Amino acid sequence: MSDPLGQVFGALADPSRRQVIGYLSARGTATATELTGELPMTRQAVAKHLATLADAGLVESERRGRETRFRLTDAGAEWDDRLDALRSHLTRHRR
Amino acid sequence: MSDPLGQVFGALADPSRRQVIGYLSARGTATATELTGELPMTRQAVAKHLATLADAGLVESERRGRETRFRLTDAGAEWDDRLDALRSHLTRHRR
DNA sequence: GTAATGTGCAACCTATTCGTTGCATAATAG
DNA sequence: CTATTATGCAACGAATAGGTTGCACATTAC
Numbered sequence: 001m002s003d004p005l006g007q008v009f010g011a012l013a014d015p016s017r018r019q020v021i022g023y024l025s026a027r028g029t030a031t032a033t034e035l036t037g038e039l040p041m042t043r044q045a046v047a048k049h050l051a052t053l054a055d056a057g058l059v060e061s062e063r064r065g066r067e068t069r070f071r072l073t074d075a076g077a078e079w080d081d082r083l084d085a086l087r088s089h090l091t092r093h094r095r
Numbered sequence: 096m097s098d099p100l101g102q103v104f105g106a107l108a109d110p111s112r113r114q115v116i117g118y119l120s121a122r123g124t125a126t127a128t129e130l131t132g133e134l135p136m137t138r139q140a141v142a143k144h145l146a147t148l149a150d151a152g153l154v155e156s157e158r159r160g161r162e163t164r165f166r167l168t169d170a171g172a173e174w175d176d177r178l179d180a181l182r183s184h185l186t187r188h189r190r
Numbered sequence: 191g192t193a194a195t196g197t198g199c200a201a202c203c204t205a206t207t208c209g210t211t212g213c214a215t216a217a218t219a220g
Numbered sequence: 221c222t223a224t225t226a227t228g229c230a231a232c233g234a235a236t237a238g239g240t241t242g243c244a245c246a247t248t249a250c
């Protein structure tokens with residue numbers, strides 16, 4: 001797409017994807033099938049979200065045997081921190 | 096929409112809207128008609144982008160006479176700074 | 191070898207996004 | 221008053237997003 005910043009913001013715009021980032025931050029790694037247990041959607045939908053996050057460079061995957069494990073990249077971990085900061089910033093400025 | 100963070104990221108995901116933020120940061124205020132000179136699209140398209148930015152709380156408007164002038168909110172100005180930082184962060188990590 | 195598990199791919203549907211055009215209205219200029 | 225300028229609103233169209241189902245394939249368990 002050649003708009004790296006746009007891809008990152010686009011990826012972060014979806015609440016399900018932000019949840020996925022949160023889960024990956026908490027657990028270290030997970031497979032699409034595992035994450036499906038946490039989200040109200042099919043495995044294929046979760047896989048698409050993971051692909052979007054991977055395209056944005058926030059997540060990376062490694063196939064081990066019959067499963068594909070995902071984890072946050074450094075950029076993804078930085079954004080997980082920024083998200084926490086932004087959320088408390090928002091709550092702080094709620095009126 | 097009740098997803099303030101999602102609205103902000105969604106607003107920032109579009110390159111034209113990031114440009115609008117840049118222009119407003121440089122000039123202080125502008126009208127939709129003025130901004131149309133800077134972007135390859137119609138005034139109505141620019142007006143929609145401004146409305147999206149306003150919904151996300153990044154921009155605010157005031158009608159004076161027959162024109163409506165837009166300016167960055169505090170949140171919008173903060174994001175303009177963060178965008179600069181993120182861009183140089185990206186270039187620094189280019190390989 | 192056969193069954194079970196985890197993935198990946200593709201087609202499809204619906205809603206949203208980003209842009210357009212056309213027109214009606216508000217405010218200023220002459 | 222009339223013409224011009226700046227907006228706003230609505231309908232429309234093409235493309236993208238977010239989700240679904242169905243199926244084929246790869247890997248492990250028994």
